[in-house]
Amino acid sequence: STAVVLLTRDLRLDDNPALAAACAAADRVVPLYVLDPTLAGLSPNRTRFLHQSLADLRDRLRKLGGDLVVREGDPVAETIRTARDTCATTITLAADVSGYARRRERRLAHECDRHRIALELHAGLTVAEPGTLRPGGGGDCYKVFTPYYRSWSAARWRPAATAPDRLTLPDGVTPGDLPALPAGESPHACEGGETAARRRLTAWLRHDIEGYDDAHDDLPGDATSRLSPYLRWGCLSPLSLARTARSRDAEAFVRQLCWRDFYYQVARVHPKLSTEALRPAADRDWRYDTDALEHWQDGLTGVPIVDAGMRQLRDEGWMHNRARLITAAFLTKHLGIDWRSGVAWFFRWLLDGDVPNNSGNWQWTAGTGNDTRPYRRFNPIRQALRFDPEGVYVRRYVPELKGIDGAAVHQPWRLPEPERRGLDYPGPLESHRDEAVWLRD
Numbered sequence: 001s002t003a004v005v006l007l008t009r010d011l012r013l014d015d016n017p018a019l020a021a022a023c024a025a026a027d028r029v030v031p032l033y034v035l036d037p038t039l040a041g042l043s044p045n046r047t048r049f050l051h052q053s054l055a056d057l058r059d060r061l062r063k064l065g066g067d068l069v070v071r072e073g074d075p076v077a078e079t080i081r082t083a084r085d086t087c088a089t090t091i092t093l094a095a096d097v098s099g100y101a102r103r104r105e106r107r108l109a110h111e112c113d114r115h116r117i118a119l120e121l122h123a124g125l126t127v128a129e130p131g132t133l134r135p136g137g138g139g140d141c142y143k144v145f146t147p148y149y150r151s152w153s154a155a156r157w158r159p160a161a162t163a164p165d166r167l168t169l170p171d172g173v174t175p176g177d178l179p180a181l182p183a184g185e186s187p188h189a190c191e192g193g194e195t196a197a198r199r200r201l202t203a204w205l206r207h208d209i210e211g212y213d214d215a216h217d218d219l220p221g222d223a224t225s226r227l228s229p230y231l232r233w234g235c236l237s238p239l240s241l242a243r244t245a246r247s248r249d250a251e252a253f254v255r256q257l258c259w260r261d262f263y264y265q266v267a268r269v270h271p272k273l274s275t276e277a278l279r280p281a282a283d284r285d286w287r288y289d290t291d292a293l294e295h296w297q298d299g300l301t302g303v304p305i306v307d308a309g310m311r312q313l314r315d316e317g318w319m320h321n322r323a324r325l326i327t328a329a330f331l332t333k334h335l336g337i338d339w340r341s342g343v344a345w346f347f348r349w350l351l352d353g354d355v356p357n358n359s360g361n362w363q364w365t366a367g368t369g370n371d372t373r374p375y376r377r378f379n380p381i382r383q384a385l386r387f388d389p390e391g392v393y394v395r396r397y398v399p400e401l402k403g404i405d406g407a408a409v410h411q412p413w414r415l416p417e418p419e420r421r422g423l424d425y426p427g428p429l430e431s432h433r434d435e436a437v438w439l440r441d
């Protein structure tokens with residue numbers, strides 16, 4: 001018999017429940033990826049990462065005797081066509097949470113019904129399945145992180161799925177070509193794929209995981225795992241990662257993985273998380289200031305710590321979490337610009353950009369989401385002095401300020417006039433010229 005596994009954002013062999021289930025259901029397995037034109041234009045960075053991940057997955061599957069079958073078009077139509085062409089009796093798939101993904105699942109279920117093909121949805125994108133943990137007092141999802149973390153930590157995690165050691169494609173299936181590798185936008189984006197993910201993981205486990213608790217907010221130290229793009233595309237199993245981290249007593253790191261799950265269970269219940277505020281009353285009158293928005297996007301606000309973060313985003317397709325918090329708070333709480341503009345800009349550039357984490361975190365920062373202190377403000381200068389005390393992070397990403405030593409780099413407007421005039425760097429945005437703005441928070 002034959003089974004099709006429709007791969008989406010679970011591009012790995014290790015602990016892949018949908019793949020393992022297809023192997024258990026049938027002796028011939030078609031690992032299928034459908035390039036969906038609807039998603040193609042969203043982010044050149046992510047498209048490149050995806051294509052690298054697919055090429056790597058194909059190599060790994062070929063080593064086991066199988067292949068990656070690639071098609072292009074509507075994922076539902078192509079999956080059904082592939083299943084019918086190969087006389088498959090089962091289709092397996094990792095269950096996802098975004099509105100788009102869930103509509104795709106519903107349409108697929110409908111077509112499978114029509115063609116008498118069994119459809120199996122499996123876990124695999126998170127540690128705990130979204131929707132399986134429910135708050136005690138009722139409700140569809142946890143709205144506050146700490147109780148969710150408590151319940152998540154106490155829950156029994158599913159057993160890891162066995163990776164296949166051999167695969168057989170049905171006769172006569174043409175694998176299809178992977179399109180030429182598209183260009184990304186960020187020159188220093190990391191490379192996609194399970195092989196690159198495992199390399200990064202090994203280095204992280206060897207050198208940095210022990211110090212994570214103390215160092216994860218240190219901007220120049222750059223001591224977080226940088227595994228988020230691999231988790232986003234499923235090149236790495238979140239469950240395997242959580243288990244490994246737990247076995248190393250790295251609970252602070254495990255807690256961050258729980259934040260990821262937290263937003264998945266929120267997104268499952270709120271499919272319009274990217275556009276609709278979780279707390280509509282807090283969705284205040286945002287300012288529409290295209291000029292300020294463009295300065296923020298270009299890393300030219302004149303506030304060095306903000307500009308450094310925004311330029312890291314463009315340069316690497318990734319930004320340190322502390323810088324994401326500072327830049328997002330600056331846009332929403334200082335400039336008063338709608339969080340949706342921030343969601344869209346990050347979504348274009350981030351290799352790890354996804355609806356639950358991007359929109360969930362933006363709403364948290366803007367105060368429209370799950371923050372228990374929605375009115376908190378981040379003073380960017382205080383943040384800079386605390387998390388980049390010597391200005392190393394700023395000088396790394398804002399070369400115009402390279403000549404300014406130490407913490408003085410955070411407030412170039414305080415430099416003596418001749419020195420200030422010699423800089424090819426803007427003064428703070430009009431609305432921020434007054435230093436009182438910084439001191440108010």
Ligand code: FAD
Nearest residue numbers: 224225226227228256257260321324352353354357358361
């Ligand atoms: P580490 O510190 O090594 O953490 C390990 C893993 O835990 C991460 O890879 C990630 O999967 C998870 N994690 C850590 N922090 C968070 C968090 N706050 N929320 C959810 N998961 C977390 N993360 C994304 O994966 N995709 C996004 O689109 C995204 N957008 C964000 C937007 C804003 C405005 C903010 C403030 C945060 C956003 N984050 C997003 C969360 C976080 O910044 C990144 O996950 C983290 O910086 C990734 O780097 P890392 O892998 O080195 O993290």
